[in-house]
Amino acid sequence: MIMNRRSLMTTALTLGAMKAFPGLSYAQARPLVFATFTGSWEEAHKAVLVPAFRKANADAAMVLDPMLSVDQIAKVNAAKANPPIDVMLHDPGPALVAIGQDLVEPYPVEKSAYYKDLIAEAQEPMGPAPFFQVVGLTYNPEAVKTPPTSWADLWKPEFKGRVGITNLNSTLGTGWLVEIAKMRGGSEANVDPGFKAIEELKPNLAAVAANPGALATLFQQGQIDISPGNFNAIQILKARGVPVEFVAPKEGAIAFKTTIHIVKNSPNRELAFKLIEASLTPEVQTTLMNPPYLIVPTNSKVTMGGEIARVLAKDTAELKQKFVFQDWKKINEQRSAWIERFNREIKI
Amino acid sequence: MGAAPATRDVTSYGMGLAAPLALFFLVFFVAPLLQLLWLSLHNDTAALHWGLGQYLHFLTDPFSLSVLGSTLLLGAEVTAVCLVLGFPIAWLYQRVGPKLQTIIILIVLLPLLTSVVVRTFAWIVILGRQGIINATLQSLGIIDTPLKLLYTQFGVVIALAQVQMPLMTLPLITALGRIDPNLDDASCSLGAGSWRTFFRVVLPLSLPGVIAGCTLTYAAAITAFITQSLIGGGQMLFMPMYLYQQASTLQNWPFASAISIIFLLAVLAVVSVFTTLGRLSRGYGGT
Numbered sequence: 001m002i003m004n005r006r007s008l009m010t011t012a013l014t015l016g017a018m019k020a021f022p023g024l025s026y027a028q029a030r031p032l033v034f035a036t037f038t039g040s041w042e043e044a045h046k047a048v049l050v051p052a053f054r055k056a057n058a059d060a061a062m063v064l065d066p067m068l069s070v071d072q073i074a075k076v077n078a079a080k081a082n083p084p085i086d087v088m089l090h091d092p093g094p095a096l097v098a099i100g101q102d103l104v105e106p107y108p109v110e111k112s113a114y115y116k117d118l119i120a121e122a123q124e125p126m127g128p129a130p131f132f133q134v135v136g137l138t139y140n141p142e143a144v145k146t147p148p149t150s151w152a153d154l155w156k157p158e159f160k161g162r163v164g165i166t167n168l169n170s171t172l173g174t175g176w177l178v179e180i181a182k183m184r185g186g187s188e189a190n191v192d193p194g195f196k197a198i199e200e201l202k203p204n205l206a207a208v209a210a211n212p213g214a215l216a217t218l219f220q221q222g223q224i225d226i227s228p229g230n231f232n233a234i235q236i237l238k239a240r241g242v243p244v245e246f247v248a249p250k251e252g253a254i255a256f257k258t259t260i261h262i263v264k265n266s267p268n269r270e271l272a273f274k275l276i277e278a279s280l281t282p283e284v285q286t287t288l289m290n291p292p293y294l295i296v297p298t299n300s301k302v303t304m305g306g307e308i309a310r311v312l313a314k315d316t317a318e319l320k321q322k323f324v325f326q327d328w329k330k331i332n333e334q335r336s337a338w339i340e341r342f343n344r345e346i347k348i
Numbered sequence: 349m350g351a352a353p354a355t356r357d358v359t360s361y362g363m364g365l366a367a368p369l370a371l372f373f374l375v376f377f378v379a380p381l382l383q384l385l386w387l388s389l390h391n392d393t394a395a396l397h398w399g400l401g402q403y404l405h406f407l408t409d410p411f412s413l414s415v416l417g418s419t420l421l422l423g424a425e426v427t428a429v430c431l432v433l434g435f436p437i438a439w440l441y442q443r444v445g446p447k448l449q450t451i452i453i454l455i456v457l458l459p460l461l462t463s464v465v466v467r468t469f470a471w472i473v474i475l476g477r478q479g480i481i482n483a484t485l486q487s488l489g490i491i492d493t494p495l496k497l498l499y500t501q502f503g504v505v506i507a508l509a510q511v512q513m514p515l516m517t518l519p520l521i522t523a524l525g526r527i528d529p530n531l532d533d534a535s536c537s538l539g540a541g542s543w544r545t546f547f548r549v550v551l552p553l554s555l556p557g558v559i560a561g562c563t564l565t566y567a568a569a570i571t572a573f574i575t576q577s578l579i580g581g582g583q584m585l586f587m588p589m590y591l592y593q594q595a596s597t598l599q600n601w602p603f604a605s606a607i608s609i610i611f612l613l614a615v616l617a618v619v620s621v622f623t624t625l626g627r628l629s630r631g632y633g634g635t
Contacts, residue, residue, distance in 0.1 A: 070596045167582035169597045208583035222478035336598045344411050346583050
C-alpha cells in the first residue's frame with residue numbers, strides 16, 4: 001500500500017473526527033451521566049451525593065453534567081434512542097414535560113429500599129423526589145422590624161415601593177401567583193384573583209426581576225426589602241453576610257418537589273437506579289440538610305435539625321402541615337397563557 | 349494547457365485559503381439557520397404541520413409588534429447616545445499628543461476588557477436605590493426620596509450606551525484619523541468658521557466611520573440579553589427576552605424560531621438602511 005500525503009491526511013482527519021464525535025464510531029460504554037442543576041446544587045452533589053454513590057458501588061465511574069431542566073429535556077429529546085444523559089433532575093413543571101414527552105422510565109419502586117420511607121408527597125412512581133425546594137417570604141430584618149407572617153403583608157402600605165417579585169418564567173414566580181390566587185378564592189385552574197392581587201400590589205412593587213437569582217441580589221442592593229423567595233437562595237446570601245431572613249407564611253410555605261428520573265433507553269440503567277437510591281438514603285439527605293447546603297429532606301427517617309428545624313419544620317408531621325403542594329399538571333395546562341398575560345398586564 | 353502555470357489565476361489561492369472558514373460557517377451557521385427557518389414554518393410545537401401560523405400570530409398581535417418596536421427604538425436611543433458622547437472623544441483623540449492618545453485609547457478599550465456581566469452589575473450598583481447616584485443626590489439635598497433609575501428605560505439606555513461605547517468610538521477614531529488635517533486649515537483660510545468647517549468638512553468625511561459605528565452599536569444594543577434583563581428587569585420585555593421565554597420556559601420552539609427570523613430580518617433591514625446611507629455618503633464625501 002502506498003502511503004501518500006493525501007491518504008495520510010484523510011486517515012488523520014477520520015480518526016480525529018471519531019475522537020471528536022464518538023457517536024460516529026459505535027455505541028460505546030460511557031460513565032453514568034447525571035445532569036444536576038448548576039450552582040449550589042452542583043456543589044452539594046459533587047461533595048456529598050457522588051462520593052456516597054461511588055462508595056456504595058465499587059467506585060463506579062460517573063460524571064456530573066450540570067444544566068438547566070429545559071436543556072436536559074432538549075438534549076435527551078435530540079437523541080432519544082441513545083440519550084447522552086442517564087439521570088435527570090427536574091422542577092415540577094419540566095418534570096411533567098419530560099414525562100409527557102416519554103423521556104423517562106418508571107422508577108423500579110419494588111426494587112427500592114428507600115422509596116417507601118419517603119413522605120407521601122415525595123413518592124412519585126415516575127421518579128421520586130429526593131429534595132424539596134421551599135418558597136416563603138424573605139425580608140431584610142434591618143428595614144422590616146416586625147417579621148411578616150402572611151403573604152397578605154406584601155400589600156401593607158408601609159412597603160410602598162419596597163416589594164420585589166419575579167416574572168412567571170421561574171417556578172418561583174408561577175408558584176407564588178397560584179398561591180396568592182388561592183388566598184383570594186382562586187385555584188390552579190383560575191388565577192384571575194392572583195392577577196387582580198398583583199394589580200393592587202403595583203404601588204408597592206419596586207422590581208419585577210427576570211429570575212430568582214436577580215431577585216435575591218436586589219436585597220444586596222437595598223432595592224427591595226421584602227419578596228417571595230427561595231429558602232436555599234436566601235441561605236447563600238445570608239452566608240455572605242447580607243441581612244436577609246426567611247419566614248414561612250401562615251398560609252403555608254410553597255414546596256416544590258425536585259424529582260430525579262432514570263432517562264428512557266439509558267445504557268446505564270442499573271447504575272442510574274443506584275445513584276437515585278443513594279440520593280434517597282437518610283445518610284445523604286442528613287448530610288445535605290446540614291450547613292452549608294440546608295437542602296430540605298424527603299426521607300421521613302431523617303431527623304430535622306439546624307436552620308431547617310428552626311424556620312421550616314421540626315419533623316415530617318410539621319413539615320406536611322406547614323408545606324403546601326401545588327398541582328403542576330393543572331398549572332402547566334395554562335402556564336403559557338399566564339406568562340402571556342403577565343407580559344401584557346404587569347408594567348410598573 | 350501547457351501554458352497553465354503562466355496564466356494561473358492568483359485569486360484561486362485566496363479562495364482555497366478561505367475554504368476552511370467557509371466550511372465552518374456553512375456547518376455551524378448556515379445549517380442551523382436553515383433548521384431555524386424550517387422549524388419556524390410549523391404550526392405546532394411538535395413541528396408536524398407546515399404553515400405560516402407562527403408568523404401570522406406575531407405579525408397580527410399588537411403586543412408582539414410592540415415588543416419588536418420597543419426593541420428597535422431602544423437600539424436607536426442607545427446608538428444616538430453613543431454617537432453624541434463618542435464623537436467628541438474620537439475628535440479629541442486626533443488633536444492631542446501621543447501620551448494622551450494612549451490614555452484615551454486605554455479608557456475607550458477598558459470596558460471591553462471586563463465581562464459584560466461585571467459591567468452590568470456595576471450599573472446595578474450605580475443606579476440602585478442606595479446606589480451612587482441616589483446617595484450623592486440625597487447627601488447634596490437635591491432629592492428627598494431616591495429616584496427610580498434601575499428597571500427603567502432610561503437606566504437600560506444609559507447602561508447599554510456605556511457597555512457598547514467602544515464599538516462606536518473605535519470606528520470613529522479610525523475615520524477621523526483618515527481625514528487630512530490640511531482640509532481643516534484650507535476650510536478656515538477660505539473663510540469658514542469652525543462650526544461650518546465641522547459640519548461641511550469633518551462630519552461628511554467621517555460619515556463612513558459614523559455608519560460603521562452606528563451599525564455595530566445598534567446590532568449589539570438590541571441583542572444585549574444580559575444588560576437588558578438585569579437593568580430592565582422582568583417586566584420590560586425586549587425581543588431577546590421574549591425569545592428566551594418562548595424557547596426556554598414555554599418550549600414553544602416554532603414560535604421562538606419565528607421570533608428569531610422576524611428579529612433577524614428587522615435587524616437586517618435597519619443595517620441595510622445604514623449601509624445605503626454609507627453608500628450615499630461616499631458620493632457626498634467625494635464631491
